Amino acid sequence: MQRDWPDLLGGLTLAALGAVAAVWALVHYDLGSLRQMGPGFFPAVLGAVLLALGLIVALPALRRAAPQPRIEVGVVVAVLAAILIFGLGLFYLGLAGATAAAVLVATLPAPRPGWRWRVALAIVVAALTVLVFSIGLQMTLPLWPRLP
Amino acid sequence: MTTWEGLLFGLGFALQPEVLVYCLLGVVLGTFVGVLPGIGAMAAISLLLPITFYITPEAALIMLAGVYYGAQYGGAVASILLRLPGTPQSAVTTLDGYPMARQGRAGVALFTAMASSFAGSVFGIVVLVLLAGWLSRAATAFGAADYAAMMFLGLVAASTIGASRPAKGFAMVTLGLLLGCVGTDVNSGVQRFTFGQTELLDGINLVALAMGLFGVAEVISNVRDPDRQGVAERLGLRSLMPRREDLRRMGWPILRGSAMGSFFGALPGTGSTLSSFLSYSMERRVARQPERFGNGAIEGVAGPESANNSAAITAFAPTLTLGIPGDPIMALMLGALVIHGVQPGPMMLEARPEMFWGLVASFGIGNLLLLILNLPLIGIWVAMLRIPFHLMYPAILVFLCLGVYSVRGLSFDIVAVAMIGLAGYLLTLARFSPALLLLGFVLGPLIETNLRRAFLISRGDPMVFFERPIAAGFVLASIALLLLSLWQAWRRRAGAGDEVSSG
Numbered sequence: 001m002q003r004d005w006p007d008l009l010g011g012l013t014l015a016a017l018g019a020v021a022a023v024w025a026l027v028h029y030d031l032g033s034l035r036q037m038g039p040g041f042f043p044a045v046l047g048a049v050l051l052a053l054g055l056i057v058a059l060p061a062l063r064r065a066a067p068q069p070r071i072e073v074g075v076v077v078a079v080l081a082a083i084l085i086f087g088l089g090l091f092y093l094g095l096a097g098a099t100a101a102a103v104l105v106a107t108l109p110a111p112r113p114g115w116r117w118r119v120a121l122a123i124v125v126a127a128l129t130v131l132v133f134s135i136g137l138q139m140t141l142p143l144w145p146r147l148p
Numbered sequence: 149m150t151t152w153e154g155l156l157f158g159l160g161f162a163l164q165p166e167v168l169v170y171c172l173l174g175v176v177l178g179t180f181v182g183v184l185p186g187i188g189a190m191a192a193i194s195l196l197l198p199i200t201f202y203i204t205p206e207a208a209l210i211m212l213a214g215v216y217y218g219a220q221y222g223g224a225v226a227s228i229l230l231r232l233p234g235t236p237q238s239a240v241t242t243l244d245g246y247p248m249a250r251q252g253r254a255g256v257a258l259f260t261a262m263a264s265s266f267a268g269s270v271f272g273i274v275v276l277v278l279l280a281g282w283l284s285r286a287a288t289a290f291g292a293a294d295y296a297a298m299m300f301l302g303l304v305a306a307s308t309i310g311a312s313r314p315a316k317g318f319a320m321v322t323l324g325l326l327l328g329c330v331g332t333d334v335n336s337g338v339q340r341f342t343f344g345q346t347e348l349l350d351g352i353n354l355v356a357l358a359m360g361l362f363g364v365a366e367v368i369s370n371v372r373d374p375d376r377q378g379v380a381e382r383l384g385l386r387s388l389m390p391r392r393e394d395l396r397r398m399g400w401p402i403l404r405g406s407a408m409g410s411f412f413g414a415l416p417g418t419g420s421t422l423s424s425f426l427s428y429s430m431e432r433r434v435a436r437q438p439e440r441f442g443n444g445a446i447e448g449v450a451g452p453e454s455a456n457n458s459a460a461i462t463a464f465a466p467t468l469t470l471g472i473p474g475d476p477i478m479a480l481m482l483g484a485l486v487i488h489g490v491q492p493g494p495m496m497l498e499a500r501p502e503m504f505w506g507l508v509a510s511f512g513i514g515n516l517l518l519l520i521l522n523l524p525l526i527g528i529w530v531a532m533l534r535i536p537f538h539l540m541y542p543a544i545l546v547f548l549c550l551g552v553y554s555v556r557g558l559s560f561d562i563v564a565v566a567m568i569g570l571a572g573y574l575l576t577l578a579r580f581s582p583a584l585l586l587l588g589f590v591l592g593p594l595i596e597t598n599l600r601r602a603f604l605i606s607r608g609d610p611m612v613f614f615e616r617p618i619a620a621g622f623v624l625a626s627i628a629l630l631l632l633s634l635w636q637a638w639r640r641r642a643g644a645g646d647e648v649s650s651g
Binding site: 009010014017018021024034035037041042043047049053054057071072075076079083086087088091099102109110111122125128137 | 313315318319322325326336338367536539542549550553559562563565573574577596600604
């Protein structure tokens with residue numbers, strides 16, 4: 001047991017977000033009046049409310065202990081990398097290439113050792129994706145990697 | 149159109165072969181994702197959105213709705229066999245369903261869940277038909293202030309009822325409302341919080357937000373989860389047969405659960421998860437031997453399973469007749485309809501009868517299909533639970549990316565999914581509810597528009613929210629809920645103080 005970090009950090013982050021949003025809205029957008037609200041009114045109020053709520057969540061957490069959740073850093077990195085590879089690589093690697101690459105990266109943190117099943121899975125999923133989205137739904141996407 | 153004409157008309161529409169196929173596809177897929185722990189109806193509906201662009205909005209709604217209530221059926225399977233909730237709505241079924249399975253009565257528990265789900269759905273359909281007609285007539289009396297107040301009540305109810313930490317719920321709702329402000333302001337044309345990104349002019353993409361918060365975050369949380377490696381036993385058809393004693397015990401819980409689910413499903417802000425929990429605590433309260441609960445009481449399966457199904461159906465009443473989604477999944481449905489250019493509202497029943505009555509008829513057909521299919525297919529669903537998660541999640545990730553991409557054809561949205569997914573995972577770890585964030589996000593623009601209109605009409609006088617009877621009712625109910633949760637928090641703190649002083 002340690003200090004209640006999830007509530008403390010979560011609350012403070014939300015409070016900071018609220019403060020930034022409120023100030024940004026006050027500075028950049030017209031506030032208007034209650035009768036004729038400008039574009040800044042709603043976000044400014046919400047930002048202030050979020051600031052207050054964030055503090056309400058964070059401050060009591062200072063004096064409280066809570067079990068620590070464990071962040072699966074490896075899984076997070078692999079999953080996000082797979083999505084980014086797919087999103088940014090779609091036009092260079094093609095649908096088949098981007099899918100295979102994303103699947104390979106995504107399987108890295110999987111609890112099962114060995115690489116054969118990973119390669120096989122990449123090929124199967126790539127084939128499935130091409131079948132469903134390109135041939136079945138006729139999405140217009142490049143299929144194969146572009147040669148330089 | 150009278151109710152009977154409407155139902156006949158709807159049956160005629162929903163029984164067309166191509167509509168029937170999408171209904172079947174929806175319920176089977178829904179059961180599939182419901183059975184698998186870690187993927188819920190939310191992620192499945194997001195995944196299916198791209199496919200709906202190729203079919204009519206009516207068929208799309210019928211299919212997506214099928215996924216939703218199909219998942220309610222499937223969710224019970226993993227809850228009973230592995231003590232892993234297949235969907236959040238079935239979490240409470242683990243309490244007595246799993247002990248039943250340990251006593252060798254897994255088949256009976258599954259039968260109870262299926263039968264209760266079916267009964268709850270039928271009850272929900274009747275309530276939906278009655279309620280939708282009444283709501284769309286009543287909605288003509290609704291003004292901007294009433295809409296704003298009603299949505300406010302929805303948000304307050306969603307963050308307080310059944311929540312252990314209302315402040316965290318409110319924070320998520322507020323963050324959602326704030327994210328809903330991103331994009332071009334419809335009243336003034338000013339670009340808010342876009343930071344020069346043209347991709348943000350239309351706001352944050354709803355599909356990207358839903359996929360990130362649910363799909364990606366769920367995948368990350370489940371990859372290394374040791375609980376996921378459970379193995380379910382094989383089941384024969386014969387083991388499903390209940391005893392007469394079991395049937396006798398199921399009746400009242402189903403009726404109470406259905407009534408409760410229908411009520412909370414139609415109420416904005418509360419939904420099927422909450423109603424299943426409330427039904428369970430009610431059954432335990434009215435039981436003659438409450439100590440049987442937690443040790444395989446069949447009432448603890450029948451009540452909640454009927455409640456979550458009837459709630460899943462009546463939730464469509466406010467969504468379709470008022471255009472106000474009561475829970476995050478309805479918000480996603482509404483988003484799907486808007487992408488198709490359909491704006492639900494009081495005119496829906498008149499203007500698009502095939503959509504409303506077709507959907508109602510498809511509920512009946514879909515639930516019948518589920519009942520007929522699921523009992524013999526139970527063996528297949530159990531076998532599904534044996535597929536290891538690491539063979540599924542890479543494909544889920546790719547499909548999810550393509551689903552997001554297909555909405556607008558922007559790689560920006562895929563990058564956004566990655567960032568939202570990270571945020572969603574951290575929020576889930578810190579026990580902030582991403583579902584409430586999504587609810588706020590969808591309701592945000594609606595609330596703001598109606599709020600501004602209400603104040604414009606009243607010339608800036610806030611009394612408009614107390615002078616109109618409808619608005620006043622919603623505002624007073626919201627205040628009552630707020631006070632109640634404050635009182636509960638105070639009592640809890642006082643109770644905690646006692647424990648410390650006595651210990």
